[in-house]
Amino acid sequence: MTSVGEALVVELENRGVSCVFGIPGVHTIELYRVLATSSIRHVTPRHEQGAGFMADGYARVSGKPGVAFVITGPGLTNTLTAMGQARADSVPMLVVSGVNALPSLGNGLGHLHELPDQQGLARKVALVSERVETPKGLSHAINSAFGAFQSGRPGPVHIEIPLDVAGQDISQTTPAPAPETVRELDTRQIALAADLLATARSPVLLAGGGARTAALALRDLAERLDAPVVQTVNARGVLYAHPLGVPASPSLGAVRDLIDAADVVLAIGTELGPTDYDMYASGTMPKLNTLIRIDLCPDQLTRHPAEVPILGDATDALTALNTHLGGNGFDRNGATRADQARSAAFDEIGSDMQALNAVLNIIRDTIPAAIIVGDSAQPIYAGNLFYDHDRPGGWFNAATGFGALGYGIPAAIGAAMADPTAPVICLTGDGGAQFSLPELMCAVDENLPITFVIWNNYGYQEIATSMLDAGVTVVGCDPTPPDFEHVARSCGMPFWRCDPGNIARSLRAARDVSGPTLIEIQAPNSAHPL
Structure with a gap:
């Protein structure tokens, strides 16, 4: 016999999970039945919020989803704060929780750790929340959760396993994960963006957290265009000590002046949110003339409409732009513009x-x-x-x-x-x-x-x-x-x-x-x- 809880651990192993942060409880014991003999390392925080934050830090550095095991009720509610941070910063996180037995849900019977609607609460924060109501439902829940990591802008996902389901026999092995689909770039949009950048007089690049894994392609494009690169908080380090780098907040007046003066702005993996672009809560944003955007999330692209929206991975899109521009090099006084912005921002x-x-x-x-x-x-x-x-x-x-x-x-x-x-x-x-x-x-x-x-x-x-x-x-x-x-x-x-x-x-x-x-x-x- 293989229980649902055991099958979950095996499936996480199959998907490359090597570390889980969690605090066991009576409602998650079945998740731990084979954990000790698996290849997954279990790390015990002192609070479930800590488990979520650990999963967040793990994901940012490893590039893989961080995983947390938490108990029903307070275990999940303690983790919601960490899930909120992960949602805001597009960090892939899987939270697996218990929940009370299926017949009791929503009935207000006073069971241990009971919430009126635990899944409804999780859905307010998570990209996806799945409940495993039958052994066969485990496959769907896992595929749905991991699919959310691969289909666009990542964030926290949630799976809950009822107490009366976790120990049930699962009669079939969870299918292997479907191969990751590669989103095809719109070549027409790439060509249009490349043409705008090639004919620009004073382009500026805005690098967000989505660009942090695309440092080499970003540097190549910046050098080819001779364009300053403004880095938001989560993009710092992509152009360290580079003459074109502007590692300063776009909320600063000096950086806004640089952006305002650009005739073409390319924004890469940034949501253009106020905690980066309006830190002083002035209610204003930098001017974004002839805006080109690259983002994984179609919804994000509609929130700040661009003349040229490019849906896709930052590295792929930047590489495609570099290829389209070929060996062309430009002289846009980029290093001087970047240096002036850095100096003025530091004084500011x-x-x-x-x-x-x-x-x-x-x-x-x-x-x-x-x-x-x-x-x-x-x-x-x-x-x-x-x-x-x-x-x-x-x-x-x-x-x-x-x-x-x-x-x-x-x-x-x-x-x-x-x-x-x-x-x-x-x-x-x-x-x-x-x-x-x-x-x-x-x-x-x-x-x-x-x-x-x-x-x-x-x-x-x-x-x-x-x-x-x-x-x-x-x-x-x-x-x-x-x-x-x-x-x-x-x-x-x-x-x-x-x-x-x-x-x-x-x-x-x-x-x-x-x-x-x-x-x-x-x-x-x-x-x-x-």
């Missing part, structure tokens, strides 16, 4: 943000090619405004899009699980760290070489500043942080405390440790200076 962010940017540069230069995973902390805000990272896909955080606090620590754990060879640095504030501090022990359990860096300004300083700017008396922004040295000691982790100027010394010391480490940076002008 002001001395406080410039100082924080200097800290980020020290971190990058001390630990090259690191994956820096951030929470909503002041250095992260500064970096999202202006920061050039040295690794495509190596700078990501939760301070844009859904904006979930507590993301950094567990997402860094997922990132380290995805690439054990990469140095991983988690950069979080003392406030955000307290949302998910127990997850440090998960990093200890897995002996992951993560350097957790806590920017300690003893409260929610960014929110306090916003309240003062709005003329509101500051309330609720001074939660007392724990003694992080004692936290590290209780976790068995090496600890260093420093000011921003001495971070390099602490990072080098942490680099020589095989497991997780903790560094506390005492922020300047904090309530408790060194």
